[in-house]
Amino acid sequence: MNAPLALDCKGMNKHYPHFQLQNVDLSIEQGTVMGLVGPNGAGKSTILRIIMGLVVPDSGSVKVLGYSMPGDQVAAKLDIGFIAEDMRLYESETIAFHMEFIKSIFDSWDDEYAYTLLRRFDLKKEQKVKGLSHGQRVKATLLLALARRPQLLVFDEPTTGLDPAARKEVLDEMMNALEDETRSILFSSHNTLDAEQISDYITFIYDGQIIESRDKEEFLDGWRRLRLINMENNPLPDVSNIRDIQTSGKLCTVTVNNYNDTILEQLKSAGLSVDTIERLTLEEIFLSNVKYAKECLS
Amino acid sequence: MTNTIVYKLISNDLKINQTPILLWSLTAVAGIGVAYLIPGLVAANIGFCMLAGAIIGVGIHMLAHTVLFDNLKGTHIFIMSLPLNFKQYTVAKLSVNLVVFYSMWALLSAACMYVTFSRGIFPAGSLPMMLMVLLSILPVYSLMLSMSILTQSIGYTVVTTVTLSFVTSAYLWKIVYLESVGAYVWGNQAVWNNTVFSIMIIQVLTAFIIPVLTVIVQFRKKDVI
Numbered sequence: 315m316n317a318p319l320a321l322d323c324k325g326m327n328k329h330y331p332h333f334q335l336q337n338v339d340l341s342i343e344q345g346t347v348m349g350l351v352g353p354n355g356a357g358k359s360t361i362l363r364i365i366m367g368l369v370v371p372d373s374g375s376v377k378v379l380g381y382s383m384p385g386d387q388v389a390a391k392l393d394i395g396f397i398a399e400d401m402r403l404y405e406s407e408t409i410a411f412h413m414e415f416i417k418s419i420f421d422s423w424d425d426e427y428a429y430t431l432l433r434r435f436d437l438k439k440e441q442k443v444k445g446l447s448h449g450q451r452v453k454a455t456l457l458l459a460l461a462r463r464p465q466l467l468v469f470d471e472p473t474t475g476l477d478p479a480a481r482k483e484v485l486d487e488m489m490n491a492l493e494d495e496t497r498s499i500l501f502s503s504h505n506t507l508d509a510e511q512i513s514d515y516i517t518f519i520y521d522g523q524i525i526e527s528r529d530k531e532e533f534l535d536g537w538r539r540l541r542l543i544n545m546e547n548n549p550l551p552d553v554s555n556i557r558d559i560q561t562s563g564k565l566c567t568v569t570v571n572n573y574n575d576t577i578l579e580q581l582k583s584a585g586l587s588v589d590t591i592e593r594l595t596l597e598e599i600f601l602s603n604v605k606y607a608k609e610c611l612s
Numbered sequence: 613m614t615n616t617i618v619y620k621l622i623s624n625d626l627k628i629n630q631t632p633i634l635l636w637s638l639t640a641v642a643g644i645g646v647a648y649l650i651p652g653l654v655a656a657n658i659g660f661c662m663l664a665g666a667i668i669g670v671g672i673h674m675l676a677h678t679v680l681f682d683n684l685k686g687t688h689i690f691i692m693s694l695p696l697n698f699k700q701y702t703v704a705k706l707s708v709n710l711v712v713f714y715s716m717w718a719l720l721s722a723a724c725m726y727v728t729f730s731r732g733i734f735p736a737g738s739l740p741m742m743l744m745v746l747l748s749i750l751p752v753y754s755l756m757l758s759m760s761i762l763t764q765s766i767g768y769t770v771v772t773t774v775t776l777s778f779v780t781s782a783y784l785w786k787i788v789y790l791e792s793v794g795a796y797v798w799g800n801q802a803v804w805n806n807t808v809f810s811i812m813i814i815q816v817l818t819a820f821i822i823p824v825l826t827v828i829v830q831f832r833k834k835d836v837i
Contacts, residue, residue: 366692366693368689368835368837369834369835369837370834370835384697388617388695388696388697391693391695391696395693396693398686400689401686401693402689403687404628404687407628415620415624416694418620419617419694419695459693
């Protein structure tokens with residue numbers, strides 16, 4: 315990463331009675347999308363809340379758009395659009411009320427874009443929030459975040475609970491927001507499909523620790539599933555990149571991270587013959603990573 | 613920006629709650645009307661109950677809708693995503709509640725005193741006691757508000773409110789039985805002695821100190837959510 319950083323977190327730690335965020339390093343260069351993927355309770359929301367200045371880390375540094383958090387959060391949040399799954403608008407008020415409220419705070423508010431989004435999302439500004447469906451509520455919140463034209467969008471599980479059509483609309487609009495090449499997005503999800511669809515970089519998190527963070531293409535290129543035939547039941551060579559081994563009779567399925575030809579040679583020289591080599595989907599990579607992390611932790 | 617955002621949050625809360633504030637104000641005005649226009653002690657009592665109900669009602673409504681429900685429903689996350697820090701959020705929430713409640717309290721207390729003593733409902737000697745009763749509402753509300761802001765918990769706020777209602781009754785009984793206060797209550801002349809002044813000053817100071825302490829405690833909190 316050589317471009318200016320929209321986000322730079324180093325050594326973040328946060329201790330709770332039953333959960334600990336441990337030594338989290340995370341950086342996003344301007345104009346890119348980072349997907350933070352992990353199971354429920356992995357620490358995704360805690361990271362995003364630390365980034366927003368809502369939670370103070372016990373140690374470590376957090377710089378967002380060049381501002382130190384939480385100290386400079388007032389200045390930083392002028393340029394950040396934040397959406398969280400548990401965030402709610404004022405139920406008794408209309409979308410227009412919220413638009414006026416946000417407009418009164420942000421000089422960067424773009425009225426034309428806001429009305430474009432209203433039409434695109436099929437929302438009526440006179441609608442009261444309590445009358446909106448979950449999908450409409452998410453879209454209204456997204457509108458309020460996008461129309462202020464922030465430099466960084468931080469979304470915590472933005473697509474959770476949405477039907478496929480609404481999910482696509484939200485993801486499409488997130489991508490449209492990147493037309494300005496200096497704008498960046500950090501979003502969390504436990505849905506790898508979302509991450510695969512729109513991310514440039516992906517970070518896997520499990521039990522408060524980042525287990526892998528890479529360029530999406532590198533992720534997809536780096537992982538392979540090898541179906542091997544082990545006719546003579548030879549022991550598998552000690553290859554550090556092997557993440558999972560499943561054996562069934564003479565058939566042996568090996569999942570490998572950071573795949574390269576040397577691994578193949580090592581397996582062949584151990585007396586195994588290669589039947590097929592398959593690429594993994596992001597979901598399979600995620601599950602494999604989580605399984606490996608669980609094994610390491612236990 | 614610092615003051616602007618606090619002002620905007622206050623005006624936002626006022627705008628959202630303008631209808632209930634108006635309805636409680638109308639109840640209060642109706643109470644004053646009943647006490648002033650209909651002769652007799654029964655009407656006066658009904659009017660004062662309506663007044664007290666309006667003050668308590670608007671206070672609890674504001675506290676619930678601007679602090680407790682904000683937290684319960686997740687609106688505070690939306691607010692905290694805006695360019696403000698926790699200090700500004702706390703100051704805005706304290707201010708909007710205190711402004712609404714104290715304004716209502718001041719107007720209604722003035723009306724209450726005027727009606728009571730212009731119509732001769734109570735003797736002039738009861739004026740210091742009535743003022744102490746009215747002033748006792750201020751620290752009670754400050755404490756309820758502070759508890760709700762500090763804990764963001766409906767449970768703790770309800771327990772505090774119920775406890776305070778008992779404590780305040782006992783406290784007022786204690787005051788009225790003080791020789792330097794109780795001896796003059798039914799007299800024809802208001803007696804402003806040191807005991808009366810001390811009690812009133814302590815009540816006002818307590819009502820002022822509690823929000824200040826709340827701000828100090830809130831400023832020391834690390835995590836907003």
